[in-house]
Amino acid sequence: MSFLIQSGFLQSGPVQHALIVGGIAAVVAAVVGVPTLIRGQAFASDALAHVSTAGGALAPLIGVNALTGFVLMALAAGGMLEAVPVRDRAERDLLTGIVLGAGLGLAALFLSLGVTLPGASGATVGVLFGSVFLLGADDLVPALTAGGLALVLLMAFLRPILLAALDPDLARVSGVRLRLTGAVHLACLTLAVGLAAMTVGAILSTALIVTPAATAIALTARPGQSLLVAAGLGLAGTWGGLLIAYDSYVWTNGHAWPASFCIVTALCVLHFGLTGGLSLLRHLRGGKVRR
């Protein structure tokens, strides 16, 4: 057991902060991920995550909290995606690609300034790949606030979001306000992207949103259940990854593996293990396993 949980894991302050903030990010990202995949917006979530790199890189340059930077930049990009009218998914993907390109250009500028400006913090690696063990007590309240807001909004608008994903005309005829519903979903997504970027970095934050949600959708056909399963998987992958990252310091004689790598790997192992196991079970039972 001591090989799996090295001494001092739960007593360490940085680990405690990482477990709490990482746990909030994992749950929010996974729960928001389910309707994001149902709406066919995996690419949009990836684009917002990458564009938020610019905000994360800008934050230390103007002296604001990294979460604020990530979220504001993702909100700006999300606002642009929502404001420009599109006719179908193909047009939305085109627009998303254009916004993604512009955001990455800004990210290149701010990351460069972060390295070259006098007195720059050089936070590039943290922005791109996360620095979850460097989170402090100051990050708890913003993370809780952003996470709580995203979950409350998503739960409140879950039914209109699902109905709009089924068919926009059907939703409109039923009385759903499509623009409001889309805006609320994008707001939740940007908050989730910001939280995920704090934990595993802007580059890898998509994994926290897409992977647990995709696993949950494969495991259960019930919308409410899929949210709970996604949250549990996100939490398990994130906490498991943090544990592996902490342990790897001992296993590798001080050459610890990045927490973001460990978290993303744990989520992928859970995904392929569970969906592969389910497929095997269905095969053995002649395809009669109910999901």
Place this chain on the structure above:
Amino acid sequence: MRDLPEAPPLAVEDLTISHRGRPILDGVSFALNRGELCGLIGANGSGKTTLLRAILGLARPDGGQIRFGGGRRGRIGYLPQKVHVDAYMPLRARDVVALGLDGHRIGLPLPSAQRQARVAAALDAVSAEGFADQRVGTLSGGQQQRVFIAHALVRAPDVLLLDEPLASLDPSIAAEIAALLRRISQQMGIAVLLSAHEVNTLVPVMDKVIYLANRHAVAGPVAEVIRSDVLSRLYGHHIDVLNVHGRILVVTAPDAGAGTAHVTLLP
């Protein structure tokens, strides 16, 4: 004192609609009564979907009136032309029906026996209980149509509008769905209006037909509308209506005019 006659659940009067300056419908009038099943027939591009969208409030008419007997557009059930549901979508058939009941509401749905009963009743009305717990994206075309009809029925509408509900179905399944709609309209007293470009599947179940062509419409019983003289007046040139082995065939001369060179309502 005599009771006033009940207003029809849907009445369209002198409706005119254009799109980007191009006239689509001109002076279209008809009324639907309770328990009546009406086919909205016309070739592709004749304005069937535009008419349904105007009734739903999704397209703005240039003139005319659309009246609802209940006074509210909210008492309309609707089935769009094509609802594409991915197989992986985590929604069971009963979830889709429940979204028809309260999917527009903000807030978490509280567990309610009444809600479950209404969903179960709608599934029962379309004989969909057998696959109610399956992912809707994995169901066959006919089963999905039943689920979406239940979705449209669950709020107990006065009027049910269906846009080409039989278009992508095998003929035998299409006939089953047509018979189901007939039963629903009669048993629940709902006015059903469904569009189609193929009339024969609907002939056995229709009380009334609205035939759209040349931006105009003729409405009435099938035998009074799908006739050579009536359709010739509607199209503005000679139309033959043939009865081949009990099925209707509407044809016109190849040189009769652009867009109507050959009109056939048989596959």
